[in-house]
Amino acid sequence: MDLPVEEWTSHILQKWSLLPKSIQVTISTAETLNDIFLHSSSLLQPEDEIFLKRLSGDYLVGKDPDAPLFYREEGNKKFQKKDYLEATVLYSKGVSHSRPHTEDISLCYANRSAALFHLGQYETCLKDINRAQMHGYPERLQPKMLLRKAECLVTLGRLPEASQAISDLESNFAAKPTLAASQLQILQRTLCHLKIKVQEKENLTEAFPAALTKAFEDVDLRQENEQISSASSSVSLCTDPLKGRYLVATKDILPGELLVKERAFVSVLNPGEMPPRHHSLESKWDTRVTTGDLYCHRCLKHTLATVPCDGCSYAKYCSQECMQQAWDLYHSVECSQGALLLTLGVFCHIALRSTLLARFEDAGKVMKLCGESSNRDICLPESKNLVQMLSYDLGGESEKKGKTVEAPIPGCDINGKYKNNYNAVFHLLPHTENHSPEHKFLCALSVSALCRQLEAASLQVFTAAPKSCRLKAVEAPALCPELSVWGVAMLRHMLQLQCNAQAITTIQQTGSKEKLITDSRQVRLATGLFPVISLLNHSCSPNTSVSFISTSATIRASQQIRKGQEILHCYGPHESRMGVAERHQKLKSQYFFDCNCSPCEREKQSSQKGPGREAFCCHACGALLQGGDVLSCGTASCTESVSRDHLVSRLQNLQQQVGMARKLLRNGKLERAIQLLLRGQHDAESFLSSEHSMVGEIEDHLARAYAALGDWEKSAAHLQKSLRVVEACHGPSSIEMGHELFKLAQIFFNGTH
Template sequence: MRVCTRTYRKHDGFDYQIHCQRPRIPLKKNKLEWSGQVDSSVKMSNMIDQWRDELMSRLQKNDEWDLWLEHFLESVTDADRFKSVYELPFIDDVITITMPESSKCPDDSTEMREMGNDEFKQKNYAEAFEYYTQSILKAPAGSEELALGYANRSAVTKEEKKYELCLKDIELALSHGYPVNLKHKILERQGRCYYELGLYSEAAKSFEKAIFKLQKAKLKKEEMETREKKLNALLERCKDKPDDEKTLKGSKYMDPLPEITDIKSEKFPCASDSFSLKYTKEKGRYPVATANVKVGDILVVEEPYCSVINHKYLATHCHFCCERAEVPVPCSECSNVVYCSLKCQEASWETSHSLECSILPLVTELESDIAQLSLRMVVKATFKYLKEFKEKYGKSNEQETEVENTCSLGFNEDGVYDSHDYWAVYNLVNHTFDRKFPDLFRRTVMAVYLLKCLEKTEYFPADDEECSQTDHIEVGSHILRHLQMLPCNAHEVTEFLIEPGEMLTSNSIGIGSAIYATLSLFNHSCDPNVVRHSYGDKCVVRAIHNIKKGDEIVDSYSIIYPTMEKEKRLSDLRRQYYFECACLACKKDWPMYEELMNVPPSFKCDKCDTPIGSLEGEGGEETTNDCENCGHSNYVAKKVQTIVSYESDFNTVFSQVLSGDITKQSLSFLIEHQIRLENWMSRPWQDINKCQEAIKQCYSIQSNHYTLSKKKK
């Protein structure tokens, strides 16, 4: 998966590829001819295609094709579709599952650590860090190799003066049974880190422990005395020194998670009270503002029902929260994933990884976030819940009906739309009956494969009375539903990559995918009035236009009017999301960015927002522009003077943002200026776009971000 790949350099210096996050995982065209290439976001291996072709070949050879195809096409539920493939008599001969061997190996861990030692001696700290991390990943749980890996990696971060990171690894080494005879060394390192951080009382404790553990070290008497003397000297340096009034830093990869601007909604716990829901036959369900919303207001802060890390970033980002892992902590059972902390490791094991651990290599082999996310959704829901699901809700995987697509769908018994409730995400639109046979069949084959992987775990009870084949099919039908729903509803988890001194080439990348029940309610506009940013796997939605009470709150499905011509936008949206865009930018055929340079600024009527043009001639303050729509007389001279008076300050702040010099003051100025322009000026206008893009740049640096190493000249 990628961010929007259209690269369009504009005169204002911004590149829309940087700011236009891909909100959903798009589909390629559903071709009428046979083709497996129906999902551009799912870079599947040839394995699924081969199984699909083999299944078709066997059906045709046995003269069963016509009858089977008729049954598949007439199926009205995902359970029926899934069953028609899952119960093929030769399915186990075609789709075979070979469980991977354990990736933990003490010999491999030792080898990696020794390679890290070689690099460390040569002061190649980046390389040493990577080797030590690999040593940690390969080390079996509870082994000495694991503790030694953590300890050696702490030596790297100590040399790089990353004292907080060093302390984390030292704690991990000590908690995993670091050898008693070596503890004095690592405790001394711990004390030195605390000392450098100004935490002298903690440093003293570490030096005292080191002196005590020194007695258990296997050292000669002379060396023992020398080390004890050095430790006592370090301890003496800590005396009578007050601790600095600072605490260990939090994440440097994102600011603290912001809060909703207004009070929280009772019906939508992750949204502002300014957020409500409406339904029409044409639009389906969509959010509207129940009060006036200003640029910068935070409307939604949502945790996903579940999220996954893209297979490319399994070694660098937390498998649970998606935050970048500075000192990666491995799973205790496999070498396939890392965590940012023991807390996330434990939470992941409890919610999903205990079942996914052994089969994750089989799932990631598909190179598909959608496949992994579909599987994780049913794992998190649990077998017990899904077994009771059909009976509880009356229907399972039934055909969508317009009657059911009301504002109440997905709400719990208390009338709350809960992001953590499976019922909420289950009811998101999946476009089953818009899909062609090649697409549905391929997804069904994938669903069967994923279920067979899950059957290799302890997800299903072993007792036949508790779990029948019908139950397996029911779970498989849920996986199939999600494989259809997620391409239209899943959102990317993004990270902003910062090029030092090269802000123009900095860009957002997709590091994973997540399913958010509330965010999925937003409709698309080629001129969205909100923007999303990831904080770990949590998503923050801010207003980037002023939104009036009663107006629809609209997102972008990665397609925006300044970067793509109208016909191409309409075609892509129609093909990928099954709707005809009717946003204002499409209705009015707003120009792309290069053409906006020639569009003169136009004020809008204070009463009805109709464009009224620019100030004519050199009229005084009493000169008015009369609105042709409502007849209201608008005084624009003072507005012109105000905008001109801020022009110099805006250009200065804009240049600062382009250079990466972003402060709270600069963001505040940009928001105030955008509000001013939004109140007075009619879109589209280049200055509104420029200010908006600068604001989005500021928010990108507050959310998930990572500063790349400086390029060597």
């Protein structure tokens, strides 16, 4: 997903393996990214492009004229079963494949408005009714939709508008009596009820505030940092020959304090499960719900009623405004390349979008400024090199010609300010020397193939655009006046992303809507670049936590941070979720460093002293067992010993037993599941540590089973036991602890009703 599809990756790696050794050496020892790109791109042959075109042709991202009818009919089936949520998504898919101002799109919008009405989404329903009318909804079908509009307005308390809609509807009946007598009778009866409703509401005094304040208002930084945009004044930017750039506290910071609130410079929605159409057995049209169906492709806002791009079926937005902004900024170029970008992966897509968000001339200026004279990353300011500086931002400040100054911290402007702009993004480290030659070759050829397609499409991008967007399209930068500059900039970004990409996450509920107790999980929604957050170094037990709203990330202190202490972030491997050896392997392979944080050092020492939480215990006295192939009791008075293999085998059997119980729970066979889990609970107590994750999992499943039976007291008791394990494994402030507490709150709530 981040990198190109497997077929293209395999093709390029095979191509690399067949290159003469001399060419491999030339690319491997190239001193600059420019040399890597030029040497690699010269090897891209027409047959490679044909192969890539065939791969990208498997993705259906254009508008298929036959698809709207298919999706509308599938949506109607769900609607008839009262599955209005699923129906809404299917109607949205129909909208995405429809051309503007056609009966197809108007019918899909109208049908979606009906589903939204049943979901209680009255404001959104009204918007869809207006869209249906704007795109030429047939006159013969207007009465039913106008009645729905009046019902929405009455429900929302917008009585003058509701009265006007009712009046318009009565006029429509009188002017065009085309409806069958039975239909007309039903509509008129509903209309009478609505008129009575309006009168009743007009006579009622308002019992609630006309406008409720938002439950969650946007939280802003108390005092913004003068040196670092999007950061609190509680932190400052420092550099170190070994650490590079990092943030430290300028004062004592309390838990929960907001330290950074940054909007992504660039973000790309995770496409989710998008199988190529030849993988679909039943139809070339996919009816499954993906991330791309539920979130705006620009601002990442959750939306049921998406507004599609006029030119492709893939890009969807929460509003016409977001659609137009995306078109102006980057989608006018990306639109015709949607299938290719899905084939080349999210990193390649972000690389392109980053350069499109910067003015093309400035991308070249920054590259010339850095003058990558070697394959090494930009040197740290301690080298005291004097460089020719330019004052740069996306607003287009003028170049300060001829001004020689001491180099500031990389990414800062001439005034020493670190901003959320392309200059800061460009100076994120690509770690060129750490990537394998094969990986650099793959990235370079992928970017080269994309550049060639952009160059080929440059004459068509602005002429083949939909009429509604054509005027805006001409404002996009010229695509390839100097192909190599584009390519090198994008190659740099692709290499940067392995270490600097930030997964933008959201919390999604799991389980069916009928369940009284819902679970939740963190899912990756998009990938973005956050220049300020990228300044934070890693710790396996960080002193901050990160959360996301739309494309904005907020970093808060998760514990007290003393003045002068470093602000630390977790890159993924956390001490509560994996052991030190696994963390080190992951950090080394992705981020190219050996972690020496306090938890790692502490865990290395403790692993030499004795077993951890995932240990076996003595069945005789309950103490933790220690040793190698043969485990012995840790207490002097107990002489019990047992083979490790025997206990591992018991654990595997227990895991299978719990898996069977989980399947029984899913199938509603609660009593049998409980019997199996209670047997497993008794078995686990005889040989597993009380803090073992399997003990917690069994208690969690028992809590679910008793909740499903309505036995809230037993459910709460088992969940509280699970909580103790979760707290021991993940810590009292962990997201895992939050999920468990949320479930416990639901149990207590249901138990009191």
